[in-house]
Amino acid sequence: MHPEMEKTYDHARVESALYKKWEQNGYFHARPNTGKPPYTIVIPPPNITGKLHMGHAIDETLQDVLIRYKRMSGFETLWMPGTDHASIATEVKIVEQMAREGITKKDIGREAFLERAWKWREEYGSTIVKQLRYLGSSCDWVRERFTMDEGCSRAVTKVFVSLYEKGLIYRGDRIINWCPDCKTALSDAEVEYEEQNSHLWHVRYDAPDKSYSITVATTRPETMLGDTAVAVHPDDERYKAIVGKTVVIPAVGREIPIVADEYCEMEFGTGAVKITPAHDPNDFEVAQRQNLPVMRVFTDDGYINELGGRFVGMERFECRKAIVKELEESGALVKVEPYAHNVGTCYRCHTTIEPIVSKQWFVDMKPLAEPAIKAVKDGSVKFVPDRFEKTYFNWMDNIRDWCISRQLWWGHRIPAYYCDECGETIVSETAPTVCPKCGGTVHQDEDVLDTWFSSGMWPFSTLGYPDDTDELKYFYPTSTLVTGYDIIFFWVARMIVFGYEVMHERPFETVFVHGIMRDSQGRKMSKSLGNGIDPLEVIEKHGADSLRFSLLAGNSAGNDMRFYWEKVEAARNFCNKIYNAARFVLMGADEDAGELPEPGKLEIADRWILHRLNEIIGEVTKNLDGYELGLASQKIYDFIWSEYCDWYIEIAKSRLYGDNKDEKKAVTAVLIHVLKTSMQLLHPFMPFITEEIYTKLCDDETIMLSDWPKQNDAFAFDADCARMTLLMDLTRSIRNLRAEMKVPPAQRISARLVVSPDDAAAFETMAGYLGKLAGADNVTVSTETGEIPKSDVHIVCDGIEAVIPLASLVDPEKEKARIEKEIDRVKADIARANGKLNNAGFVSKAPANVVEEEKNKLASAEEMLGKLQERLDALD
Numbered sequence: 001m002h003p004e005m006e007k008t009y010d011h012a013r014v015e016s017a018l019y020k021k022w023e024q025n026g027y028f029h030a031r032p033n034t035g036k037p038p039y040t041i042v043i044p045p046p047n048i049t050g051k052l053h054m055g056h057a058i059d060e061t062l063q064d065v066l067i068r069y070k071r072m073s074g075f076e077t078l079w080m081p082g083t084d085h086a087s088i089a090t091e092v093k094i095v096e097q098m099a100r101e102g103i104t105k106k107d108i109g110r111e112a113f114l115e116r117a118w119k120w121r122e123e124y125g126s127t128i129v130k131q132l133r134y135l136g137s138s139c140d141w142v143r144e145r146f147t148m149d150e151g152c153s154r155a156v157t158k159v160f161v162s163l164y165e166k167g168l169i170y171r172g173d174r175i176i177n178w179c180p181d182c183k184t185a186l187s188d189a190e191v192e193y194e195e196q197n198s199h200l201w202h203v204r205y206d207a208p209d210k211s212y213s214i215t216v217a218t219t220r221p222e223t224m225l226g227d228t229a230v231a232v233h234p235d236d237e238r239y240k241a242i243v244g245k246t247v248v249i250p251a252v253g254r255e256i257p258i259v260a261d262e263y264c265e266m267e268f269g270t271g272a273v274k275i276t277p278a279h280d281p282n283d284f285e286v287a288q289r290q291n292l293p294v295m296r297v298f299t300d301d302g303y304i305n306e307l308g309g310r311f312v313g314m315e316r317f318e319c320r321k322a323i324v325k326e327l328e329e330s331g332a333l334v335k336v337e338p339y340a341h342n343v344g345t346c347y348r349c350h351t352t353i354e355p356i357v358s359k360q361w362f363v364d365m366k367p368l369a370e371p372a373i374k375a376v377k378d379g380s381v382k383f384v385p386d387r388f389e390k391t392y393f394n395w396m397d398n399i400r401d402w403c404i405s406r407q408l409w410w411g412h413r414i415p416a417y418y419c420d421e422c423g424e425t426i427v428s429e430t431a432p433t434v435c436p437k438c439g440g441t442v443h444q445d446e447d448v449l450d451t452w453f454s455s456g457m458w459p460f461s462t463l464g465y466p467d468d469t470d471e472l473k474y475f476y477p478t479s480t481l482v483t484g485y486d487i488i489f490f491w492v493a494r495m496i497v498f499g500y501e502v503m504h505e506r507p508f509e510t511v512f513v514h515g516i517m518r519d520s521q522g523r524k525m526s527k528s529l530g531n532g533i534d535p536l537e538v539i540e541k542h543g544a545d546s547l548r549f550s551l552l553a554g555n556s557a558g559n560d561m562r563f564y565w566e567k568v569e570a571a572r573n574f575c576n577k578i579y580n581a582a583r584f585v586l587m588g589a590d591e592d593a594g595e596l597p598e599p600g601k602l603e604i605a606d607r608w609i610l611h612r613l614n615e616i617i618g619e620v621t622k623n624l625d626g627y628e629l630g631l632a633s634q635k636i637y638d639f640i641w642s643e644y645c646d647w648y649i650e651i652a653k654s655r656l657y658g659d660n661k662d663e664k665k666a667v668t669a670v671l672i673h674v675l676k677t678s679m680q681l682l683h684p685f686m687p688f689i690t691e692e693i694y695t696k697l698c699d700d701e702t703i704m705l706s707d708w709p710k711q712n713d714a715f716a717f718d719a720d721c722a723r724m725t726l727l728m729d730l731t732r733s734i735r736n737l738r739a740e741m742k743v744p745p746a747q748r749i750s751a752r753l754v755v756s757p758d759d760a761a762a763f764e765t766m767a768g769y770l771g772k773l774a775g776a777d778n779v780t781v782s783t784e785t786g787e788i789p790k791s792d793v794h795i796v797c798d799g800i801e802a803v804i805p806l807a808s809l810v811d812p813e814k815e816k817a818r819i820e821k822e823i824d825r826v827k828a829d830i831a832r833a834n835g836k837l838n839n840a841g842f843v844s845k846a847p848a849n850v851v852e853e854e855k856n857k858l859a860s861a862e863e864m865l866g867k868l869q870e871r872l873d874a875l876d
């Protein structure tokens with residue numbers, strides 16, 4: 001033991017020193033083939049543009065709790081860290097930085113731009129990684145990876161080529177989501193829908209000779225520029241006569257055919273729809289069936305292109321206004337309705353997405369999704385809580401082809417090459433020098449891959465794939481994936497897909513889903529609201545332990561949380577409570593106290609606290625195995641705060657500072673054993689203070705590598721535990737009595753306990769406990785209530801009574817009033833129990849032990865009532 005402890009706990013000093021020690025001593029490092037079972041978590045790689053926010057804090061804390069728990073439980077635990085290159089986010093930052101210098105991407109060219117991007121990454125990319133350390137994260141930093149490092153890049157190329165060779169990756173003209181601000185294609189998952197108030201414009205398209213007309217409705221009049229048909233349902237009697245004829249697009253003047261296609265719904269509006277194949281995914285399909293031309297009218301930055309006639313060069317929403325104005329003036333606008341609908345926006349910049357037909361690379365997801373759906377259905381991959389399986393199936397069952405090409409430079413460049421002579425496409429892991437078909441020169445595809453293409457491989461690319469490494473064999477499949485529910489589509493689904501496709505095995509067993517952190521009013525934390533809380537500020541003020549503990553308190557899987565400073569302060573108070581308790585124990589400890597004495601040599605209070613510890617070990621372990629981290633942290637908190645500090649230490653005080661050397665040794669051993677074990681149970685939640693105290697309590701180098709506490713049958717529940725509970729009940733009653741009667745705290749009282757003959761001997765030995773607990777000296781024990789002098793107070797608890805002479809302090813009238821109040825309380829209990837037992841439904845439906853328990857309650861309440869009544873009569 002190293003009993004010297006500073007007077008107060010200095011989290012800043014302790015936390016940074018301990019983290020350094022852990023990292024330097026290699027405690028976080030995992031090795032393959034140690035003979036232990038592996039337990040692996042891959043970190044959701046934070047973006048290199050990232051700064052630590054509360055979302056990371058909660059994510060990392062949950063992972064670290066699991067990792068530390070498993071490490072102590074005998075697993076070879078690998079927490080694989082790393083960062084994500086974040087194609088769009090990073091490129092946007094660099095372009096902004098260049099803009100401040102007055103230069104553009106085009107000015108400097110691809111090579112110079114990438115050089116700059118790598119420099120940017122060197123400079124800023126590790127900020128987040130440094131910040132994760134302040135939280136106490138026990139990542140295996142030696143293994144840190146990056147989605148664009150050499151190995152991860154090889155994995156990406158290999159998988160791309162293999163999917164291409166299987167026909168599961170293809171290049172084609174399809175409607176994609178285009179962000180005119182980021183100037184790149186986006187996948188469906190990258191589009192966020194927001195409800196916007198807009199209008200539905202009903203527009204009349206006339207026949208060239210005005211002999212007939214057809215009215216269609218649109219929310220995007222500017223797309224009229226790209227209309228190539230009007231469609232109606234083949235069975236729609238209203239239009240049968242004019243199918244095959246033409247109409248003129250108003251304000252545009254171009255003639256287009258009327259086609260019949262089953263896509264139209266007769267019941268919806270007029271039953272006719274305009275077809276803009278280049279700017280709507282459904283219209284694109286109609287066009288393919290009907291052989292209609294595809295006419296793209298927007299430029300990449302959201303302006304009208306050269307096909308837009310008089311509207312060329314107009315910004316798309318300006319063009320909308322201009323067209324509506326012309327429709328109004330020409331009388332083609334039939335009506336305008338207010339219309340609220342969901343508009344797709346870019347997840348990075350929130351610009352309205354333009355569906356645009358474009359030549360892009362796609363992954364054919366349907367066949368790839370099949371094993372991934374099956375895996376969750378048959379339980380190979382489990383979601384906690386399981387309601388997120390629904391979210392997953394919803395997405396996977398309706399999966400569409402995944403657009404993976406991005407018109408950016410920062411990222412994995414697509415390994416496709418095109419022949420300048422014959423146009424041949426070559427997809428290959430190594431760049432060809434000439435065209436294999438004609439010998440012509442080749443050039444590589446300009447685009448890079450969607451960031452999520454590489455992060456989808458994270459569970460195996462970080463373990464060494466495509467090489468067959470020991471790590472890959474030993475740590476894959478990984479165990480638990482911890483993530484927020486907001487990236488189930490982006491990331492979780494794709495990892496499951498790639499896991500089965502590439503490794504032919506699930507990437508992880510369990511997906512542990514958590515909610516997002518909101519402010520104290522329940523609002524999302526955001527830059528625009530300015531309501532974000534910086535985790536580093538919290539750590540600086542109150543320590544990482546307090547932050548972590550506050551994030552876990554009340555946390556349940558999948559649910560959003562709210563941030564309250566009060567919660568952090570409560571956690572800090574808990575740290576102080578633990579620290580003071582440890583300091584007290586160590587200062588009074590007997591230097592020669594060794595191992596825990598045999599149960600037979602322990603006092604009742606000792607066996608009781610050891611029994612309670614035993615129960616807490618079982619419960620906390622069970623909660624952790626069930627991903628109930630909030631519950632586990634609450635239980636260990638209550639145990640340390642209340643049972644250990646407020647009860648057991650109080651009881652132990654007189655023995656610790658008494659003259660009996662043996663007692664002092666025994667109680668020291670128990671105090672230290674319970675504290676040490678509690679520190680182990682608390683360690684995953686509060687790694688720093690527990691290490692600080694644990695290493696003072698014993699000679700271990702670190703708590704991190706100590707064995708997770710196990711239950712001990714020697715401390716199962718017994719009659720003495722029940723007696724201790726009685727004594728605690730009685731203590732509470734005496735404390736209430738003292739408060740009610742305004743007995744000054746320093747005023748000592750005496751007491752006669754009345755217990756059953758079976759309990760008498762035990763209470764003789766416990767009589768002394770009431771000294772510290774209730775300010776009671778000269779406590780005697782009897783088995784009969786007997787005569788009670790008028791001037792005494794009579795306390796009746798369930799299973800124990802106490803007679804307390806308070807002659808000089810008690811007013812008989814007040815005592816009568818107090819007893820009457822007690823009688824009312826007990827009568828209410830009796831009425832409640834009778835109500836239940838007279839209810840046939842309860843008696844027939846409730847389990848037998850519950851009914852039995854209710855009967856026992858009634859019997860003991862009736863007994864208490866008799867005693868109280870007797871006492872009241874005696875006072876008259």
Ligand SMILES: [Zn+2]
Nearest residue numbers: 179182346349
């Ligand atoms: Zn954007």
Ligand SMILES: [Zn+2]
Nearest residue numbers: 419422435438
């Ligand atoms: Zn060629």
